[in-house]
Amino acid sequence: MFVLIVGAGRVGSAVAKTALAAGHQVSVLDEDTLSHERLDAGQAASWEEAGGQFTVGTALEIDALVQAGIERAEVFIASTDGDNTNLIIAQIAQRRFGVEKVIVRVMDPARASWYGEQGLHTISPTKHAIEMFEHALAPEPA
Amino acid sequence: MYAIIVGAGKVGRNLARELIDKGHEVTLIESSRPRYLAIEEELEHSVQYGDATELWVLERSGIQRADLVIAVTGDDEDNMLVCQVAKEKYLCDRIIARVNNPRNHDHFRLLGIQPAVSATDLILRLIEHEVPRYGLVHLLALEEERLEIIELEVSADAPTVGETVADINLPEGSLIISVLRGGSGFVPKPDTVIEAGDEVLLVLDPGLEEAITAYFAPNGVGSTG
Helix, strand or coil: CEEEEECCCHHHHHHHHHHHHCCCEEEEEECCCHHHHHHHCCCCCCCCCCCCEEEECCCCCHHHHHHCCHHHCCEEEECCCCHHHHHHHHHHHHHHCCCCEEEEECCCHHHHHHHHHCCCEEECHHHHHHHHHHHHHCCCCC | CEEEEECCCHHHHHHHHHHHHCCCEEEEEECCHHHHHHHHHHHHHHEEECCCCCHHHHHHCCHHHCCEEEECCCCHHHHHHHHHHHHHCCCCCEEEEEECCHHHHHHHHHCCCCCEEEHHHHHHHHHHHHCCHHHHHHHHHHHHCCCEEEEEECCCCCCCCCCECCCCCCCCCEEEEEEEECCEEECCCCCCECCCCCEEEEEECCCCHHHHHHHHCCCCCCCCC
16 A cells, blocks of 8 residues: 555554555655654664655645655545644645555544544544543442 | 634734724734733734634634634644635635745645635735836746745845845846835845835745845845745
């Protein structure tokens, strides 16, 4: 599979490495070159040597998306640090480029749930954290 | 009419004032605390503090009964999101979005956010008003090819001060389309002499901004828009 990941912070870069190790083609787009170093960190071979692709640019630039290979992407992951950016670029990937599987990181549970109802596959780390706290607080079963 | 305006920068603030003066009910939402506090002194209960891309903030401002939602923050993604949610979740009849970067215009269109207004469009409309029709066709076609219009204030030390428009040898792909002087603007002729303090409007290929700035504001005093 060809996976395009936009935003390689902690989450994006970890997912990128896992996907590459699993044998997928992985392309990463990030506006910060530091993210490239994050991809290299702790690896025996550099990101490119391992077969990965890295493009510097912002995801609202169509040219950058095309350069990063969005036209042949089968999976699009929006994981920048901005909820609104993620929600907008995910829709661009879906509607303009017809990417089959689009996954969006949305910190705000409210936005994650409404856009989820609209057909976007949203993942809300905040929502998961809340559930885990609630679970941890729940009284032990007798 | 009840209007919600998101973003209390110059545009949002002035829009709020105008609409209130015309007797409309307005809520202005601003996410920067210092800016909110400054405006609250003037607009009092008509301004609310919060991030309008948070659904509860929109709901607190009464978006369910809003007739009009206007998103004019400096962030295009935020403007798109607010308008999309207003239209599709809260079924608001009318939305207006500000486009900060003309290159994002396609994205607004893709998401069905219309009208989306950019300063570039407004200036083009002014040109449409001022210049003969045959010139206009060319300009609009050029816009589709992603030309930019910028505004620069001519600094006193600019090499072009005292030169006529005909003598200024601008890089290919750029053109002076208007000069603003003493509060009024005009379309320059070849013998128009550029003066310090003029504001010049240019249409140019993207990427020429820096080269052009050197002609009119070598120390980078100008502003783009």
